Amino acid sequence: MAPLLHTHQIHPRATLNRLHFLLYSLSLLLLLYHHTTTPSSFLLLLADVFLAFMWLLSQGFRWRPVRRWEFPELLSKVTASKDFPALDVFICTADPYKEPPVGVASTALSALAFDYPSDRLSVYVSDDGGSDLTLFAFFEAAKFARCWLPFCRENGVMERSPEAYFQSGGCDGEAEEMKVMFESLKERVDCAMEKGHVDLNLVNSLEEKEIFKTWKNFTRKDHPSVIQVLLESKKDKDITGHPLPNLIYISREKRPASLHNFKAGALNTLLRVSETMTNAPLILTLDCDMCSNDPHAPQRALCYFLDKDFSPNLSFVQFPQRFTGLNINDIYNGEFRRVFTLGEQGLDGLQGANYIGTGCFFSRRSLYSSPPVAMPSFDEFKLQSCLLSSELVLLKAHEAASSEYEHGRKEWGSQIxxxxxxxxxxxxxxxxxxxxxxxSVFCNPNRPAFLGEAPKSLVDAISQSKRWFVGLYQVCFSRYCPLLYGCRKISMLAGFCYMYYALWGCWCIPLTIYGLLPQLALFYGKSLFPKASDPWFFLYAYLFLSTYIQDLIEFMEVGGLIWRWWSEQRMWLIKGISSSTFGTLDFILSQIGCSALGFNLTTKVQKEEENKLYENGKFVFSTASPFFVSMGMIAIVNVISFIFGFIKAVRRIGGLDEMLIQLFLSGFIMTNSWPIYEAMFIRKDGGKMPESVTKASILLSSILLYLGNFYFT
Structure with a gap:
């Protein structure tokens, strides 16, 4: 009998979620009934209908959440480690100034250092920036790997990214020597970065000099393909004589007339190139800043792929994203526990976890075809018999990296x-x-398998979300809309979950309405909600409190802290009136041909003062961004409405009873907006709100308050 490599359990909260679903559904029906029987604002009805619809879609995540456990120590009873299926690791980078090459190299080194048979491990790095600086960093990293890998192996190092390991401190003896070597590597790369190109005086071998001479006429959007085998398992060994894994640098051909399809195009190039060179049956995709934090992570994935009863239709095993360097309250919600943990657990109980771009082990065959009827054999994937650096292999690899390769092959990017x-x-x-x-499967071990860096800039965090919202709209309004196409191809609940994400950007609709309309009505003394003495008041109180209490319980169940939950809620509101609004406008304009979508990378290089403010839990508003104008406008409307509305309510008999919900809404938004008020009127440091943004916010809020006069009188 085969050993049990993994097990799972439906989360205990599933039953409570279903009971809550029944009670909450009845409450929503009562709310909609109240709208039809009591004269109210059409905009509030629209907001409530949308909120109810999004709540319904979100129930897919709560219907059957799953927890899983793996037993990698039992793998030896299934197969010897020397017979593990080969693994290709894909790492993508695109700009050496936004994604520092030393950091990308550290990610690659952490993957090279997996506790995995070296002759079955290959790391591919895609440089979509076509930068000689990135290649130079990897030449240096390949040399450092000869010492780093045996050091990790002999000392049982778990953090196998040298950058992360040396930042954690505690170095002595041999570790101090390794640190000196790594610092020397960084200095050489930093020297090249300062000059903006690789000075041939920095290059030691004649072969490397010849390679870098060819880069003089390269531009980011126009250059031939470059494929460099930096380490080859069949001929390269570390300082202890142990074979090294393969390390291959790739910069695909770029031509102005050819579409390159951003990161998906880079990954597909890696898919083809790796097929010609190593053709591993398993593929791991990693972000360039998402380093390995557990050298046994591949074995956890194998617990699913080597289960003959489980793996015939298994496409991928997804690990959650985890982050380092977050401040104590995670003020920008870099953790994304709602998406990367709770959402994945919920989907895992349906069709399986969604792919979140990094920390994901794929079965190569799943990227080419539909699920097989019979159990596949990893032996079908033959290891390359020739040297990877041979002329024949490189010729095929360059063909696969050509900008012309996909011309006439429309299945790439649509079916393959x-x-x-x-x-x-x-x-x-x-x-x-x-x-x-x-x-698919969601694998969430106690020790994070991979650790990365979340945006530590408010502008970056909002810009990142805006890009996601635009991309999700592109799926939502395509022929593959999850609500229409997905609910037919997968389960209805799974389709609901994907639709929930697809409509993420639409949160701007209810949040803007609830952020402005009740407050403007409060300013003019107009009541929009039941009195506190009215029985209908308790319906609103229940809907609000039960939503937030359930949300808090779920967040804390997956290891979240209460202040980080508060940060998550605040960022949900902030993004809902900034990145959600601008992402929606961007998508609409792109559909009518008024703007072209760009793909802006989230910067990973932070200014010293911004880092210091972030560590101290201070928001940074130093950029004159339209995002901040929308935040400032709503914040000012709420504080003015609260002050004037409270004064009017106190002066009028029964006023507080009548206006309690609107006063509460304004007060709630004001509490969430405290960092905005602080940045506008109190702070004097570099993170304060630019004066132009403050003036624009005051002007727009004044116009809104004035226009409310025509609506409410």
């Missing part, structure tokens, strides 16, 4: 590989794989 047509290629790829019949 990572999917095109959206800025959220990860969400779209996972969704379409599920629609093809594949399933």
């Amino acid at each position: 590989g990572f999917r095109y047509g959206t800025l959220v290629e990860d969400y779209y790829t996972g969704y379409m794989l599920h629609c093809q019949g594949w399933r």
Whole structure:
């Protein structure tokens, strides 16, 4: 009898969620009934209908959440480690100034250092920036790997990213020597970065000098393909004589006349190139700043892929994103526990977790076809018999990296590989794989398998979300809309979950209405909600309190802290009136041909003062961004409405009873907006709100308050 490699359990809260669903559904029906029997604002009705619809979609996540456990220590009873299926690791980078090459190299080194048979491990790095600076960093990293890998192996190091390991401190003896070597690597790369190109005096070998001479006429959007085998398992060994894994640098061909399809295009190039070179049956995709934090992570994935009864239709095993360097309250909600943990647990109980772009082990065959009827054999994937650096292998690899390769091959990006047509290629790829019949697994061990860096800038965090919202709209309003196409191809509940994400950007509708309309009515003394003495008041109180209490309980169940939950709620409101609004406008304008979508990377280089403010829990508003104008406008409308509305309510008999809900809404938004008020009127540091943004916010809020006179009188 085969050993049990994994097990799972439906989360105990599933039963409570279903009971809450019944009670909350009845409450929503009563709320809609109240709208039809009591004269109210059409806009409030619209907001409540949308909120009810989004709540209904979100119940898919709560219907059958699953927890899983793996037993990698039992793998030896299934197969010897030397017979593990080969693994190709894909790492993408695109700009050496936004994604520092030393950090990308550290990510690659952490993957090279997996506790995995070295002859079955290959790391591919895609440089979509076509930068000689990135290649130079990897030449240096390849040399450092000869010492780093045996050091990790002999000392049982768990943090196998040298950058992360040395930042954690505690170095002595051999570790101090390794640190000196790594600092030397950084200095050489930093020197090249300062000059903006690789000075040939920094390059030691004649072969490397010849390679870098060819980069003089390269531009980011126009250059031939570059494929460099930096380490080759069949001939390269570390300082202890142990074979090294393969390390291959790739910069695909770019031509102005050819579409490159952003990250999905880079991943598909890696898919083809790796097929010609190593053709591993398993593929791991990693963000360039998402380092391995557990060298045994591949073995956890194998607990599912080597289960013969489980794996025939298994496409991928997704690990959650975890982050380092977050401040104590995670003020910008970099953790995304709602999406990366709770959402994935919920989907895992349906069709399977969604692909979130990094920390994901794929079965290669799933990226090419629908689920097989018979159990696949990993032996079908033959290891390359020739040297990877041989002329024949490199010739085929360059052909696969050509900008012309996909011309006439329309199945790439639609039926094969990572999917095109959206800025959220990860969400779209996972969704379409599920629609093809594949399933997936969410693997969430106690020790985070991978650790990355979340945005530590408010502008970056909002810009990142705006890009996601635009990409999700592109899927929502396509022929593959999850509510229409997905609910037919996968389960209805799974389709609801994908639709919930697809409509994420629409949160701007109810949040803007609830952020302005009741407050303007309060300013003019107009009541829009039941009195506190009215029985209908308790319906509103129940809906609000039960939503937030359930949300808090779920958040804390997956390890969240209460102040981080508060940060999550605040950022949900902030993004709902900024990135959600601008993402929606961006998408609408792009559909009518008034603007072109860009793909702006989230910067990972922070200014010293901004870092210090972030560590102290201070929001940074130093950029004159339209995002901040929308935040400031709503914050000012709420504080003015609260003050004037409270004064009017106190002076009028029964006024507080009549206006309690509107006063509460204004007070709630004011509490969430405290960092905005502080940045506008109190702070003097570099993170304060620019004066131009404050003036624009005051002007727009004044106009809104004035226009309310025509609506409410």
